[in-house]
Each structure stands twice: as C-alpha cells, then as structure tokens.
Amino acid sequence: MRYAELAKRNFKEVWRDPLSLALTIGLPVLMLVVLQALGGADEFFEATSLAPGIALFGFVMLMFSAAMTISRDRESALFSRLLTTPLRSSDFVAGYSVPYLPVAGIQAAVIFGIGVLFGLEVAGSILLVMLVLLLVAILFIALGMIIGALFTFKQVPFAYMVILLLAIFGGAWVDIEAIGGVFKTVGDLFPFAHALAAARDVMLDGAGLGDIAGDLYWVLGYTVVIVGLAVLAFRHRMLE
Amino acid sequence: MSPAIQIAGLSRSFGDVVAVDGIDLSVEPGELFSLLGPNGAGKTTTIKMLCCLLRPTSGTATIMGHDIREDPLAVKRMIAVSPQETAIAEFLNARENLSLMAGLHGIDKVRTRERSDELLEIVGLTDRADERVKKYSGGMKRRLSIAMALVSEPQVLFLDEPTIGLDPQSRRGMWEHIAGLKGDTTIVLTTHYLEEADALADRIAVIDEGTVIALGTPGELKAGLSEAAVTVVEVEHMTDEALACLREIYPVLRTIEGGVEIEADDVSVYAIGDCLRPFGIEIQSAYKRKATLDDVFLELTGKELRE
Numbered sequence: 408m409r410y411a412e413l414a415k416r417n418f419k420e421v422w423r424d425p426l427s428l429a430l431t432i433g434l435p436v437l438m439l440v441v442l443q444a445l446g447g448a449d450e451f452f453e454a455t456s457l458a459p460g461i462a463l464f465g466f467v468m469l470m471f472s473a474a475m476t477i478s479r480d481r482e483s484a485l486f487s488r489l490l491t492t493p494l495r496s497s498d499f500v501a502g503y504s505v506p507y508l509p510v511a512g513i514q515a516a517v518i519f520g521i522g523v524l525f526g527l528e529v530a531g532s533i534l535l536v537m538l539v540l541l542l543v544a545i546l547f548i549a550l551g552m553i554i555g556a557l558f559t560f561k562q563v564p565f566a567y568m569v570i571l572l573l574a575i576f577g578g579a580w581v582d583i584e585a586i587g588g589v590f591k592t593v594g595d596l597f598p599f600a601h602a603l604a605a606a607r608d609v610m611l612d613g614a615g616l617g618d619i620a621g622d623l624y625w626v627l628g629y630t631v632v633i634v635g636l637a638v639l640a641f642r643h644r645m646l647e
Numbered sequence: 648m649s650p651a652i653q654i655a656g657l658s659r660s661f662g663d664v665v666a667v668d669g670i671d672l673s674v675e676p677g678e679l680f681s682l683l684g685p686n687g688a689g690k691t692t693t694i695k696m697l698c699c700l701l702r703p704t705s706g707t708a709t710i711m712g713h714d715i716r717e718d719p720l721a722v723k724r725m726i727a728v729s730p731q732e733t734a735i736a737e738f739l740n741a742r743e744n745l746s747l748m749a750g751l752h753g754i755d756k757v758r759t760r761e762r763s764d765e766l767l768e769i770v771g772l773t774d775r776a777d778e779r780v781k782k783y784s785g786g787m788k789r790r791l792s793i794a795m796a797l798v799s800e801p802q803v804l805f806l807d808e809p810t811i812g813l814d815p816q817s818r819r820g821m822w823e824h825i826a827g828l829k830g831d832t833t834i835v836l837t838t839h840y841l842e843e844a845d846a847l848a849d850r851i852a853v854i855d856e857g858t859v860i861a862l863g864t865p866g867e868l869k870a871g872l873s874e875a876a877v878t879v880v881e882v883e884h885m886t887d888e889a890l891a892c893l894r895e896i897y898p899v900l901r902t903i904e905g906g907v908e909i910e911a912d913d914v915s916v917y918a919i920g921d922c923l924r925p926f927g928i929e930i931q932s933a934y935k936r937k938a939t940l941d942d943v944f945l946e947l948t949g950k951e952l953r954e
C-alpha cells in the first residue's frame with residue numbers, strides 16, 4: 408500500500424492550494440448559480456435539470472486540475488525523486504487519483520445541494536446516483552492522469568480543450584438526441600452522453616439499475632480502458 | 648563478499664552527446680566511493696542510470712545483486728538518492744517531507760519519528776520542522792533534501808553533490824554524518840569539493856568526458872603524481888604573454904592569486920625567470936608544496952575542477 412503515502416502527500420498538496428480548490432469546486436457552483444439567476448424563468452435553466460450537467464462540468468474541471476498538478480510535478484526534482492522509490496506505475500496513478508475523489512464528492516454534494524435548494528428532487532435511488540457519479544469521476548480523473556503524464560505544463564490546457572470539445576459535442580451538454588444524425592452516431596461512441604444520460608435518468612426520471620445498464624456499460628468500459636492507459640502513460644514516464 | 652555495486656560497460660548517449668562512455672566499476676559493501684569530475688563529465692547521468700531513472704544505451708549494472716535493467720523495483724528497494732537538484736514537496740513541512748520518503752520505503756511510524764528527529768537535529772531544522780518548506784531559505788531546503796535521502800536508512804545511498812550550496816558549518820556537519828554511515832551503508836558520492844572526496848572517500852574514480860580516467864584511494868591518486876610536488880611561483884602581476892611562454896615549458900600549470908602553480912617533475916627557477924624577465928616580471932618567491940587532489944585532477948584532465 409505504498410501508493411497511500413503518495414496519496415497522502417498529494418491530498419495535502421491539493422488541500423493546501425486554495426486556488427485550485429476554488430477552481431474545481433467554486434467554478435461549477437458559480438456557473439450553476441449564475442445560470443439559475445439568469446434564466447430563472449426559462450425551464451431549460453432550472454437547477455433541477457441543470458445539476459447533472461454542471462456536476463459533469465465539475466469533473467472536467469477536476470480532470471484539468473489533476474492534469475496540471477501532474478505535469479507541474481513532473482518537471483520538479485521531487486518527481487524524479489519519487490521515481491527512485493519502490494512505487495509502480497499503478498501506485499502513481501492511484502496516488503495521484505485518490506486525493507481527487509473526496510474533492511469530486513464535495514463538488515457533487517455542493518452542486519446537488521444547491522440544486523435541492525432550487526427545488527431539485529431526486530427521483531431515483533441516491534445510491535445509484537452516487538455510483539454513476541463515482542464512475543464518471545474516476546473516468547475524468549484518469550483522463551487527467553493520462554494528460555498530465557503525456558503533456559507538458561504548457562500543453563495541458565490544449566489537451567484539456569480537446570477533451571472539453573469532445574465532451575461538449577459528444578453530448579455532455581448538447582442534446583445529441585435532439586440533433587441526431589452523425590452527431591448522435593459519433594457522440595454515442597464517446598462516454599460523455601452516456602454518463603449524462605445515466606445520471607439524469609436516475610435523478611430526474613427515477614430510472615433503476617436495469618434501465619441505465621446500457622449507458623453504464625459504456626461508462627464502465629471507458630473507465631477501465633482509460634485507467635489502464637493511465638498506468639501505461641506513467642510507465643512510459645518512469646524510465647527516460 | 649560480492650560487490651554492492653557492479654557496473655559493466657555502462658553507457659548513455661543523448662543524441663550525439665555521449666554522456667557516459669563505457670564505465671566499469673565495482674563498489675564494495677560499506678564503501679564510500681566518490682565520483683570526481685568537472686561539469687558535464689557524466690556523474691549525474693551515471694547516478695541516474697544506477698537509480699533506474701535513465702535507461703542505459705548499452706551496458707548495465709547490478710545493485711546488491713539486482714540488475715538495473717531487469718529488476719528496477721528490487722533496485723529501488725535497496726537505494727535512496729539525494730539528487731543534485733533540491734527535491735522537496737513545497738506544500739509540506741519538513742517532518743511531512745521526511746515521513747513521505749520513509750513511508751514510500753516502507754519504514755514504520757515509530758522508526759520514522761526517531762529517525763526524523765535525529766536528522767532534523769543534524770541538519771539544524773528542528774525549530775522549523777513544522778513550518779511549510781516553501782518558506783525555507785535555499786540552504787535550508789537543500790539540507791532537508793539531503794535528509795530525505797537518509798531517512799529511509801538505505802543499503803545503498805547515492806549523494807549527488809550533497810553539500811553544494813551549504814555554508815561551511817552545515818557542510819562540516821553533513822560530512823561528519825556521512826562519515827558515520829561508512830561501513831554500514833554503501834555510498835556513492837559525487838562532488839566538486841576535493842577536500843570532500845579527500846576527507847570522506849575510501850576510493851575515488853576521476854571521471855572526464857564519460858570515462859574513468861583514474862581510480863584509487865585518495866593517497867594512491869596523490870602518490871601517482873609525478874614527484875608528488877607542485878612548484879608555486881609568486882609574482883607581482885602576471886601577463887598573458889609571460890603565461891604563454893611558461894605554458895610552452897610547463898604545460899600543466901594554473902594561475903592562482905598572485906602567481907602560478909606548476910606541476911612538473913623538474914622545475915627550473917632560471918627557466919621561469921627567463922620567461923618572465925622580458926616582460927619586466929620579477930619572481931618574488933618560489934617554493935614547493937605537497938600535491939593535492941586538485942593537482943591530480945589538473946594533471947589528469949588538463950582542467951580545473953571548479954571554474
């Protein structure tokens with residue numbers, strides 16, 4: 408369990424850096440509140456339907472923040488030093504990912520908390536919602552690991568933009584069902600639309616595990632593959 | 648006893664630059680072995696290969712019997728490194744930094760605590776131990792960085808220029824501590840400070856341009872010098888022309904404050920005088936002194952260790 412030592416350090420680093428925390432928790436919350444205030448009258452802007460999408464946006468922020476942390480760390484002498492300790496590449500992935508899970512939890516809790524204040528009612532099982540969100544959080548954090556391991560500090564924002572665009576046009580916030588055609592076909596190949604659909608179906612329509620299984624498999628499959636790739640990306644970095 | 652470190656034909660290139668060029672060395676358990684060489688000689692590259700941070704272009708090495716290419720994880724269990732660059736976690740305090748390294752090496756809490764207290768005392772950071780290291784001075788960070796290599800009590804310890812950037816007092820303290828580890832811990836130490844290698848090392852490998860050009864105990868290296876003596880010639884002020892003339896006769900020489908030092912078996916004050924006189928330079932004194940490792944270095948490489 409050597410990764411736990413690394414996770415402990417990274418956890419402290421995350422929590423002692425108020426800026427990155429404000430970014431990852433504050434920004435999505437701000438977005439939710441602003442959109443809510445702006446479009447209070449419009450049904451589309453209601454917190455009840457917005458919350459899942461905003462939570463997803465929060466995880467994308469988390470991905471960015473994790474990627475920045477790693478790419479910055481990689482340039483430091485401390486990272487070389489960590490590479491001389493008996494840590495495997497999987498320990499690195501775990502040690503850098505785990506500290507972000509509580510942040511994801513707080514993010515989701517705050518966002519849905521505000522949603523509830525604005526009248527959001529969770530129709531389905533809270534546990535199932537948490538499961539879906541956890542999976543999606545891991546997926547995005549692992550994406551952050553890959554970006555952080557492969558790109559330099561300066562390149563990370565560009566890689567982030569690519570994922571953000573993919574997420575947008577892949578259906579995280581654009582309704583590809585409504586657009587249909589190529590958008591839907593291509594968008595369905597990515598996990599983003601499936602993630603949002605699963606979260607929304609449970610929250611808003613009270614869907615059960617069986618109803619969202621199809622979407623969940625997509626998310627789960629991507630999560631497993633992305634975590635695996637993250638381990639490989641770190642291994643690639645361990646010996647120059 | 649089998650060697651703690653066995654290096655065979657170890658080489659590494661970066662593009663066209665051959666940083667390390669076929670090094671063969673063997674370090675005994677408990678030995679303090681020093682790599683001595685000018686900037687860019689390949690010391691850090693060698694250490695990074697031994698720590699499994701860099702892949703050798705060819706050749707290999709074993710650490711406590713584990714091959715650096717075949718089994719890096721086993722190697723990493725044996726070693727600790729103090730990198731040339733200061734390597735600390737800025738957001739943590741000193742104690743947390745030490746615990747991090749101890750934890751990663753699987754040291755238990757009680758021992759970590761003991762060892763941390765001891766090391767904080769040695770590097771003079773006890774009073775500041777609970778302060779975030781971001782706020783430390785450069786020298787304090789440096790001291791912590793070295794302590795982080797010592798906390799896990801490794802079998803094999805790599806110290807890449809450990810005392811660079813330390814004030815004389817801290818350097819003395821560090822020397823004492825390193826000397827105390829001799830015998831139990833196998834240590835590879837790179838340095839620019841000859842007095843450091845001279846005082847601490849059991850054996851020294853002089854490295855230049857990626858190859859070992861001399862190997863031996865400090866005494867052996869000094870004894871190998873021609874006549875083991877250096878002639879110091881003091882003059883009022885030296886000119887470049889006079890120096891050029893001297894260099895013709897005595898290729899191995901260096902300028903010092905207020906004169907030159909010449910390394911040669913046979914030094915004639917008359918010959919020197921003949922060189923200096925046309926430029927109106929008078930010899931104020933000339934005497935012989937015992938050779939130091941600095942001289943060994945100059946003779947071997949034609950370079951000064953420190954610029």
Ligand SMILES: Nc1ncnc2c1ncn2[C@@H]1O[C@H](COP(=O)(O)OP(=O)(O)OP(=O)(O)O)[C@@H](O)[C@H]1O
Nearest residue numbers: 661664666684685686687688689690691692693731
């Ligand atoms: N990552 C790298 N990429 C390209 N060249 C490198 C790299 N690391 C080292 N070198 C080159 O390898 C040679 C040896 O460098 P190295 O750092 O091993 O020297 P050193 O003996 O440690 O010097 P110093 O005393 O200055 O620390 C140098 O010419 C250096 O430019």
Ligand SMILES: [Mg+2]
Nearest residue numbers: 690691692731
């Ligand atoms: Mg070096």
